[in-house]
Amino acid sequence: MDLNSLSPQDILNENVETAHIDILIVDDDSTNRFVLQTMLQKAGHNVYAAADGFEAVELYKSERPDLVLMDVMMPGMDGFEATKKIKEEIVDDYVPVIFLTALSDEQALAKCIDSGGDDFLSKPYKKDLLNAKLQAHIRLKHLYGTAKRQRNQLAEHNERVHSEQVLAQEIYKGMVHAGCLDNSNIQYMMSSMALFNGDVLFGAITPSGCLHIMLGDFTGHGLSAAIGAVPLSNVFYTMTSKGFGISDIVSEMNRKLKDLLPVGMFCAACVYELDPVGNTLRIWNGGIPCAYICNNANTEIKYAVKSSHLPLGILSSEKFDAAEDVINLSTGDYIYLCTDGITEARNPEGRMFGEERVKKILSAGQKQGSGFAALRQSLKDYCQNNEQEDDMTFIEVRVDPVEIKVPKKISTTGTEVLSSKDQEYPSLACDWDMSITMDVSVLKKVDPIPLLNQLVVDLSCKDENKQEIFLVLSELISNAIDHGILQLDSKVKLGKDGFVKYYSDRKHKFDEIKNGWVHIDMKHVSMENEQKLIVHIKDSGNGFDSTKKGEELTINRNPSGRGIPLVEQLCESIEHLGCGNEVVAIYKWS
Amino acid sequence: MAIESVVLDDQKTLKIVVEGNFDFNLHKEFRDAYSVLKEPITKCVIDMAGTDYMDSSALGMLLILRDHAESVGAVVVLSNCKEDIKGILSVANFDDMFEME
Numbered sequence: 203m204d205l206n207s208l209s210p211q212d213i214l215n216e217n218v219e220t221a222h223i224d225i226l227i228v229d230d231d232s233t234n235r236f237v238l239q240t241m242l243q244k245a246g247h248n249v250y251a252a253a254d255g256f257e258a259v260e261l262y263k264s265e266r267p268d269l270v271l272m273d274v275m276m277p278g279m280d281g282f283e284a285t286k287k288i289k290e291e292i293v294d295d296y297v298p299v300i301f302l303t304a305l306s307d308e309q310a311l312a313k314c315i316d317s318g319g320d321d322f323l324s325k326p327y328k329k330d331l332l333n334a335k336l337q338a339h340i341r342l343k344h345l346y347g348t349a350k351r352q353r354n355q356l357a358e359h360n361e362r363v364h365s366e367q368v369l370a371q372e373i374y375k376g377m378v379h380a381g382c383l384d385n386s387n388i389q390y391m392m393s394s395m396a397l398f399n400g401d402v403l404f405g406a407i408t409p410s411g412c413l414h415i416m417l418g419d420f421t422g423h424g425l426s427a428a429i430g431a432v433p434l435s436n437v438f439y440t441m442t443s444k445g446f447g448i449s450d451i452v453s454e455m456n457r458k459l460k461d462l463l464p465v466g467m468f469c470a471a472c473v474y475e476l477d478p479v480g481n482t483l484r485i486w487n488g489g490i491p492c493a494y495i496c497n498n499a500n501t502e503i504k505y506a507v508k509s510s511h512l513p514l515g516i517l518s519s520e521k522f523d524a525a526e527d528v529i530n531l532s533t534g535d536y537i538y539l540c541t542d543g544i545t546e547a548r549n550p551e552g553r554m555f556g557e558e559r560v561k562k563i564l565s566a567g568q569k570q571g572s573g574f575a576a577l578r579q580s581l582k583d584y585c586q587n588n589e590q591e592d593d594m595t596f597i598e599v600r601v602d603p604v605e606i607k608v609p610k611k612i613s614t615t616g617t618e619v620l621s622s623k624d625q626e627y628p629s630l631a632c633d634w635d636m637s638i639t640m641d642v643s644v645l646k647k648v649d650p651i652p653l654l655n656q657l658v659v660d661l662s663c664k665d666e667n668k669q670e671i672f673l674v675l676s677e678l679i680s681n682a683i684d685h686g687i688l689q690l691d692s693k694v695k696l697g698k699d700g701f702v703k704y705y706s707d708r709k710h711k712f713d714e715i716k717n718g719w720v721h722i723d724m725k726h727v728s729m730e731n732e733q734k735l736i737v738h739i740k741d742s743g744n745g746f747d748s749t750k751k752g753e754e755l756t757i758n759r760n761p762s763g764r765g766i767p768l769v770e771q772l773c774e775s776i777e778h779l780g781c782g783n784e785v786v787a788i789y790k791w792s
Numbered sequence: 793m794a795i796e797s798v799v800l801d802d803q804k805t806l807k808i809v810v811e812g813n814f815d816f817n818l819h820k821e822f823r824d825a826y827s828v829l830k831e832p833i834t835k836c837v838i839d840m841a842g843t844d845y846m847d848s849s850a851l852g853m854l855l856i857l858r859d860h861a862e863s864v865g866a867v868v869v870l871s872n873c874k875e876d877i878k879g880i881l882s883v884a885n886f887d888d889m890f891e892m893e
Contacts, residue, residue, distance in 0.1 A: 234879065421848040422816070465859045466852035469882060489884040512885045542848075542883070591848075 205285045220248040221340055223268040228258040230276040240330060255279025269339060270299040282317040289318035290729045296346035298339040300329060367397050374428060378435040381406040389574040390597035400427030401541050401595040402434060406442040411478060414442045417490060417601060418471040419541040425591055430469060433458045444653040445672050449524040452486050456522045459515030468515040472539055481601055482528040482701040489513035490674035491545050491557060494538045495531065496564050496573060503565045505529055528705045535601045537574055538564055543594035547581060550588050555581060572596040634661055635725035642687055642718035651676045662726045662735060667791050670772050674789050677769045678739050684708060686741030686783055687718035718742045735789045745782025795816055797825035803832055809839045814846040822853050830864045841872035846880055869893055
């Protein structure tokens with residue numbers, strides 16, 4: 203019978219009491235064997251009988267009985283030896299061996315147990331006592347079977363969960379990828395407690411060449427924390443590739459997480475945009491330890507950007523504050539971000555690594571390399587082999603000098619060059635055209651550049667020209683808004699912390715202004731060998747004096763700005779109309 | 793018990809005292825502690841004089857409590873926070889969300 207199939211209820215119902223098992227009896231005395239065999243068979247058990255140790259081992263191997271009753275003194279192989287050999291045969295099962303012995307001294311009885319026996323019964327044995335012992339061992343055997351089955355189930359379950367997690371992790375990696383984090387100016391470490399990481403780290407380049415970095419830390423660890431990373435990754439990479447700024451991105455992330463996550467779960471996050479041209483950092487920090495900006499030349503922290511917002515997923519969209527800090531950086535600065543898993547990492551004495559220590563290491567002015575290696579080593583030395591209690595993530599980004607790559611112009615091959623004159627293009631047959639006028643009240647709420655860019659990309663081009671078209675549109679539209687409607691002066695950018703002042707002026711003017719508009723006409727014309735995008739933008743501003751145009755362009759040629767010269771290089775033609783408040787640009791590709 | 797709660801004599805204030813580490817392990821105890829928060833109680837004071845550390849799941853628990861308190865017309869007040877705890881609350885900007893005393 204299969205004892206393993208008995209349930210605990212069976213035992214309680216005493217079904218085991220009447221359980222019939224296979225028993226091997228070993229005795230060199232034929233009378234003893236006969237008496238025992240008869241007794242056991244009457245009780246319903248199936249009996250195999252062996253006359254000595256050798257026979258016992260052979261019978262055990264061939265019949266695999268459930269229990270053995272073993273005589274001690276036998277010629278040839280005695281009971282101790284036979285028991286050892288039988289026990290060697292047993293793998294992961296409980297097969298009790300009960301010695302039947304006339305011996306009564308304690309040493310001999312101890313030897314029974316030492317040789318692998320489970321119990322002993324003194325000869326001459328009493329029937330009731332024998333039956334009681336048998337039942338006790340059957341119960342033990344059943345218990346062993348149950349434990350073994352449960353252990354196996356648990357092991358199987360663990361194995362299944364693990365392989366499912368490994369698979370899920372693969373899928374997760376595909377969805378929550380690290381983007382451009384392998385760029386040469388970026389170093390990072392992520393150390394997760396579980397298979398799934400509750401910290402997220404993303405990096406991507408915008409169409410205009412800015413670097414977007416996001417570091418997030420979800421409440422909790424493991425799978426539940428990691429699931430929330432999927433929508434974040436989606437929002438981050440999609441919106442970055444479409445040219446949205448970080449305010450728009452964090453707002454959208456907050457909205458998504460607020461919808462998805464239960465109350466009490468949220469994501470502390472820091473998102474920033476590094477514009478390599480202006481060396482401007484726009485940063486939003488909600489719940490992540492200070493972002494530090496350091497330079498190897500200094501032994502001080504240049505800036506510490508404290509968390510000034512609630513984490514993502516807590517506030518409703520109406521209450522959410524997406525305002526970013528703007529900081530002017532220099533080439534060679536390092537931007538550091540870490541999650542609280544680092545600051546709260548504990549040493550074997552239970553003390554935390556601490557923010558002060560992080561600050562000290564980063565501000566030490568590294569003789570060689572950057573603070574990244576120093577912090578990593580210091581953290582390792584501090585924690586030693588102490589068990590990790592939280593996901594830990596740390597990223598360093600170096601502000602590198604960047605030359606704006608102006609893509610080569612597509613050569614025009616003999617086709618009739620279209621004049622850019624305003625009055626000529628309306629008569630052309632075109633693939634599509636559109637016209638939109640936006641009041642300043644709309645512009646305050648919505649950045650039109652990603653929207654219009656996406657429209658053009660979807661309607662007219664695939665990936666290859668996306669970046670150039672984005673640059674053209676964003677420069678022209680930004681110009682119309684900043685210098686047309688808001689009347690901002692580019693010269694502000696040239697001073698110390700110029701970009702920071704420029705952005706704060708811009709924000710201030712945007713808050714103040716009540717009237718203004720921008721009108722945008724776009725048209726896509728397909729010709730035999732080439733495609734043209736004609737962009738005509740007009741704003742409500744005063745335009746600019748053509749005598750000052752040169753000055754304007756000089757400023758824009760300065761490394762701190764791209765502006766019109768870039769558009770000129772990318773476009774077939776660009777022409778200012780009206781009082782300078784109108785511009786027509788033609789972008790061409792084959 | 794790391795958490796003890798008592799309704800003060802005025803019957804309007806529920807006081808919850810959190811000792812030691814305020815983290816996920818206290819999830820159930822904390823939830824049990826504020827289960828009595830309903831009318832006529834209008835104020836729930838979390839006394840953190842003895843709280844040494846709190847993690848993000850504790851911040852989450854505070855948010856859940858805040859949600860519950862709002863639904864029964866009560867306010868949540870965090871009191872007697874040590875400097876370390878204030879630091880954790882301020883990094884997450886929770887000091888704007890909760891009344892502190």
